[in-house]
Amino acid sequence: MKIIKELTQEIFKQLDSINDLSELESFRIKYLGKKGVITSYLKELKNLSLEERKLLGSQLNELKERLEVILKQKEREILFKEEDKDLGIDITLPGKKREVGNLHPLTQVIEELCEIFFRLGFEIVTGPEIESDYYNFTALNIPEWHPARDMQATFYLKNGALLRTHTSPIQIRAMLERTPPLRIIAPGKVYRCDADIRHSPMFHQLEGLMVDEDVSFSDLKGILIYFAQEIFGEKVKVRFRPSYFPFTEPSLEMDIGCVICDTKGCRVCGESGWLEILGAGMVHPEVFKAVNYDTSRWQGFAFGLGIERIAMIKYEIEDIRLFFENHFLFLTSFK
Numbered sequence: 001m002k003i004i005k006e007l008t009q010e011i012f013k014q015l016d017s018i019n020d021l022s023e024l025e026s027f028r029i030k031y032l033g034k035k036g037v038i039t040s041y042l043k044e045l046k047n048l049s050l051e052e053r054k055l056l057g058s059q060l061n062e063l064k065e066r067l068e069v070i071l072k073q074k075e076r077e078i079l080f081k082e083e084d085k086d087l088g089i090d091i092t093l094p095g096k097k098r099e100v101g102n103l104h105p106l107t108q109v110i111e112e113l114c115e116i117f118f119r120l121g122f123e124i125v126t127g128p129e130i131e132s133d134y135y136n137f138t139a140l141n142i143p144e145w146h147p148a149r150d151m152q153a154t155f156y157l158k159n160g161a162l163l164r165t166h167t168s169p170i171q172i173r174a175m176l177e178r179t180p181p182l183r184i185i186a187p188g189k190v191y192r193c194d195a196d197i198r199h200s201p202m203f204h205q206l207e208g209l210m211v212d213e214d215v216s217f218s219d220l221k222g223i224l225i226y227f228a229q230e231i232f233g234e235k236v237k238v239r240f241r242p243s244y245f246p247f248t249e250p251s252l253e254m255d256i257g258c259v260i261c262d263t264k265g266c267r268v269c270g271e272s273g274w275l276e277i278l279g280a281g282m283v284h285p286e287v288f289k290a291v292n293y294d295t296s297r298w299q300g301f302a303f304g305l306g307i308e309r310i311a312m313i314k315y316e317i318e319d320i321r322l323f324f325e326n327h328f329l330f331l332t333s334f335k
């Protein structure tokens with residue numbers, strides 16, 4: 001018993017001064033190896049009486065098991081320390097701060113727009129980017145011979161489908177899926193064969209549509225003015241111009257006073273003082289016919305705005321391509 005007590009003390013004293021794996025291994029061999037101290041004591045047990053054997057045996061085995069566990073721990077400790085040394089880590093230093101990412105500026109504008117219209121009771125819907133000719137054109141009162149088809153430089157696919165040139169086909173899909181009254185907005189990607197500092201072959205639009213029994217042109221104006229003030233601030237100047245779209249009648253385009261020169265005229269607004277931001281109008285009866293809505297009961301308005309356009313004005317960005325080139329500094333400046 002005395003030997004075991006002394007042995008235990010000896011072992012733990014030595015353990016403290018072990019600092020690397022080779023020292024640890026020779027220590028293990030010294031005590032637990034085939035000819036190790038503990039192993040040879042265990043071998044000698046057979047020369048003792050049954051009672052002594054029982055007592056000493058259990059104590060020795062206990063010590064052996066404890067030692068095995070401690071050696072494992074010690075090995076882990078040494079490995080961790082060496083790893084830290086290899087990496088040049090000083091574990092007493094404070095940790096590195098993690099960079100938190102931010103949403104893409106266009107995503108931020110889309111979310112802001114959705115929130116504004118959500119507050120006005122509009123439901124957010126989406127539609128497919130690969131469309132049929134019917135939803136993108138025909139159902140929107142743009143028959144095959146219509147010159148408006150040329151205006152929207154369309155990407156056609158081999159199977160006769162096309163990449164939607166605007167989000168307006170979602171108007172048709174939404175009306176077919178629902179019964180009036182309805183209020184929807186639909187953000188999404190659209191495609192036109194066009195590329196320069198102000199045009200990208202893929203860009204984003206937000207479509208809006210409201211159908212009810214008593215909807216007028218002044219409701220449309222009211223909602224558009226509210227939206228412009230929410231996005232650009234209450235002092236924003238707005239202007240409505242008559243326009244033409246096959247799927248609305250009457251149609252308008254909305255401009256806001258140039259945010260750079262405040263309508264005096266500058267390079268950004270082409271000296272006009274105004275920036276065009278959206279097209280809109282009252283839903284054309286031919287469109288209601290395509291979705292089987294009773295035109296004697298329902299009226300509606302629709303609008304479509306360019307997301308990049310809004311973002312460019314809001315953040316004073318002159319080149320639309322910046323949104324898609326993924327320069328790290330550009331993207332992280334929208335935190």
Ligand code: PHE
Binds near residue numbers: 248
């Ligand atoms: N779809 C039209 C465009 O892309 C915009 C628009 C939408 C106009 C809804 C009127 C009503 O130019």
